[in-house]
Amino acid sequence: MHDHYTGRGLMATKSIKPGDVIVSIPSNLLITSQVVLRSELKDVLKIFPVKLTARLLLCAFVIYERQKGPSSFWAPYIGCLPDAFSTPSYFTSEELQHLPAALRQRATEQTRLLCDGFSKLTKFFEFGQECHFLSDFSFDLDDFKWAWSAVNTRTLYYKVEEAGSHHLVDPSERDVYVLAPFLDLLNHSSTAEVAGSFNSIKQCYEIQTTTPYNKFDQVFIHYGPHDNETLLLEYGFVEPTNPHSVVAITKEDVIKFSSEVMDAWVSETGSVLPKRFERIEAKGIWDISCSLNGPSWHLTVSLNILCMGQEQYGRGEWVGLLGGEEPSQECLARSRRAVQNILCNYLAKAVTSSQEVLSIKSDSYHHYMTVQLMQEKKFILEECLKQVQQFEPQEQT
Ligand SMILES: C[S@@+](CC[C@H](N)C(=O)[O-])C[C@H]1O[C@@H](n2cnc3c(N)ncnc32)[C@H](O)[C@@H]1O
Structure with a gap:
């Protein structure tokens, strides 16, 4: 029922060729921090003792203009914003429990940011009322959550601070958000391949596509190379086939599974492999994951180094592996066994989690997305395992 559900979107009314501008929004309809600083909120902003980030300025603006109702210039736009969103802050606590652990943790961090933003804007609006700049103003956590979600899911990345950010904007976060109605x-x-830029002759923000479209096709843009957990966290959806999705492998598991296939001496000496890992981490290993393309290079190279014999390691040969040198046959065989064990272990857990979420009777969109994430993880691990097994050296006859 939820398959490929995208909500409202834009459709091509004629065929579109690579290089065509698909949308062009005049600068007077772009909502940036500069617009907020020139709005009716400007007098409060000038004397409020705490600087607000560009994102919070946009939230304050949207909340304020929404309260003004039909008298707001922005009422037609605000009236078109969704009433609710499908990001984790709209999940019930039970739905949150079913999310993959790493995503749940990121969602908790997001909730903390949201509460922090709410507390800052509560003080801001109270201050505005005390100074008699704002009258009859009421706003609660739900209003803030709504505005924050609208800003988070709908802003474009747009560098407004060409000449340096305004002194009233909190510089702890970059001033790069713009709300662009219709766009x-x-x-x-x-x-989708697109490029967005400001056309200074036409004074419009334009998006050009490289992807062609037929008449009546839905036209898309690209929000960034995000995996599905990030898309769910930041935008409240998942893509059915997302080439950016990966399964992260923990550092602890890389060490544990390497230790299991290593020489007894190394595996029994508890701190040997964690120390090795620390040294390679210091050289810049961060993407320890697997995807539909197989184990990441960082995962492979770290396993190769952890699975090296102590003598070779002691001679400093591990540095060569980081530079792309091939490991010895013995090391390679151990490293392959370790990666297979990791994948089998992760796959078994993914199968169990997948079955657990599938057994829950729910037709909510939140649940649908959780199921998609679990199935995707299982699929990536299965495909990755197949690839690793395919490269198993054949037995010598
Ligand atoms: C910038 S808005 C796009 C317009 C939106 N669909 C609407 O109805 O107003 C971004 C939101 O659209 C939805 N969305 C965007 N791309 C999607 C996709 N490929 N699949 C499902 N939902 C998508 C998500 O809810 C996201 O937060």
């Missing part, structure tokens, strides 16, 4: 109806596809 924000464009949905995301990881295969």
Whole structure:
């Protein structure tokens, strides 16, 4: 029922060729921090003792203009914003429990940011009322969550601070957000190729596509090379086939599974492999994951180094592996066994989690997305395992 559901989107009314401008929004309809600083909120902003980030300025603006109702210039736009969102802050606590652990943790961090933002804007609006700049103003956590979600899911990345950010904007976060009415109806596809820029002659923000479209096709833009956990966290959706999705492998598991296939001496000496890992980490190993393309290079090279004999390691040969040198046959065989064990272990857990979420009777969109994430993880691990097994050296006859 939820398959490929994208909500509202934009459709091509004629065929579109590579290089065509698909949307062009005049600068007076772009909502940036500069617009907020010139708005009716400007007098409060000038004397409020705490600087607000560009994102919070946009939230304050949207909340304020929404309260003004039909008298707001922005009422037609605000009236078109969704009433609710499908990001984790709209999940019930039970739904949150079913999310993959790493995503759940990121969602908790996001909730903390949201509460922090709410507390800052509560003080801001109270201050505005005390100073009699704002009258009859009421706003609660739900209003803030709504505004924060609208800003987070609909802003474009747009560098407004060409001449340096305004002194009233909190510089702890970059001033790169813009709400662009109408343009924000464009949905995301990881295969869409677009470029956005400000056309200073026409004074419009334009998006040019490299991807062609037929008449009546849905036209997409690209929100960034995000995996599905990030898309769910930041935008409240998942893509059915997302080339950016990966399964992260923990550092502890890389060490544990390497230790199991290593020489007794190394595996029994508890701190040997963690120390090795620390040294390679210091050289810049961060993407320890696997994807539909197989284990990441960082995962492979770290396993190769952890699975090296102590003598070779002692001679400093591990540095060569980081530079692309081939490991010895013995090391390679151990490293392959370790990666297979990791994948089998992760796959078994993914199968169990997948079955657990599938057994829950729910037709909510939140649940649908959780199921998609679990199935995707299982699929990536299965495909990755197949690839690793395919490269198993054949037995000598
Ligand atoms: C910038 S808005 C796009 C317009 C939106 N669909 C609407 O109805 O207003 C971004 C939101 O659209 C939805 N969305 C965008 N791309 C999507 C996709 N490929 N699949 C499902 N939902 C998508 C998500 O809810 C996201 O937060």
